[in-house]
Amino acid sequence: MAAELIPRILQSHLEKHEDAEHAVRDTLDEANQEIIRAGQTQAAGRRMGTTAVVAVQQNDKVYVAGLGDSRAYLIRGGRVEQLTADHTVAEALVRNGALTREQAADSPWGHVLYKFLGCVEMNDGAEVRPFAPQAGDRLLLASDGLTNHVTHDDLRAGAHQFSHPQEWVDRLVEMALERGSKDNVTCVIVAFDRE
Numbered sequence: 001m002a003a004e005l006i007p008r009i010l011q012s013h014l015e016k017h018e019d020a021e022h023a024v025r026d027t028l029d030e031a032n033q034e035i036i037r038a039g040q041t042q043a044a045g046r047r048m049g050t051t052a053v054v055a056v057q058q059n060d061k062v063y064v065a066g067l068g069d070s071r072a073y074l075i076r077g078g079r080v081e082q083l084t085a086d087h088t089v090a091e092a093l094v095r096n097g098a099l100t101r102e103q104a105a106d107s108p109w110g111h112v113l114y115k116f117l118g119c120v121e122m123n124d125g126a127e128v129r130p131f132a133p134q135a136g137d138r139l140l141l142a143s144d145g146l147t148n149h150v151t152h153d154d155l156r157a158g159a160h161q162f163s164h165p166q167e168w169v170d171r172l173v174e175m176a177l178e179r180g181s182k183d184n185v186t187c188v189i190v191a192f193d194r195e
Helices: 002-015 020-039 087-095 101-105 154-162 167-180
Strands: 050-060 062-067 069-074 079-082 126-132 140-141 189-190
Touching: 002 020, 002 050, 020 062, 020 126, 050 069, 050 140, 050 167, 062 140, 062 189, 069 154, 079 154, 087 101, 140 167, 154 167, 167 189
Parallel strands: none
Antiparallel strands: 050 062, 062 126, 069 079, 069 140, 140 189
16 A cells, blocks of 8 residues: 555655655655555554655655665665664664663564554654765665665675666575565665766
8 A cells, every 4th residue: 555655645746846855754644644544444453554665866866764664775885874764662762872772683672663654643754864866876775674684784795796776686685585584575776877
């Protein structure tokens, strides 16, 4: 449902000449409301929900946002930067100083989301992060089934090893599965080629 809603709603906002930052935020808010409404038809005690990560380019910037624990990474030169925040309880505890990064890795709260599509209690929307792409940049959008099993070193190495994004995607998925991922392993790589 999210995969169908997000592109349609986003296109509608962009056709009205909204700036991309507001269009992305509004799109995720509207998709959240649609999923909440659809979930009301489910049996008692069942909820509908999913994570999402979105990127849209407008003019000379790319606008990235996520809800849940799907992530966006910018790989630039030898640097890997996570552009989205994980909306897990464990990550919130790390940001507030109640857990260390090491404690969060083993926390039972590591997969408990407090913000996602279908979240009735979501008071604030998605954080939209703009960046200006440079020639040679790679943008990775991925589910946690992948990001929980690949490292920053893997991403740095892959950016140099694979010139074709699809070959790199295929290798990242293989790598996550070889390392034991039991979750949805999904990713897209956007290459900002040198010109």
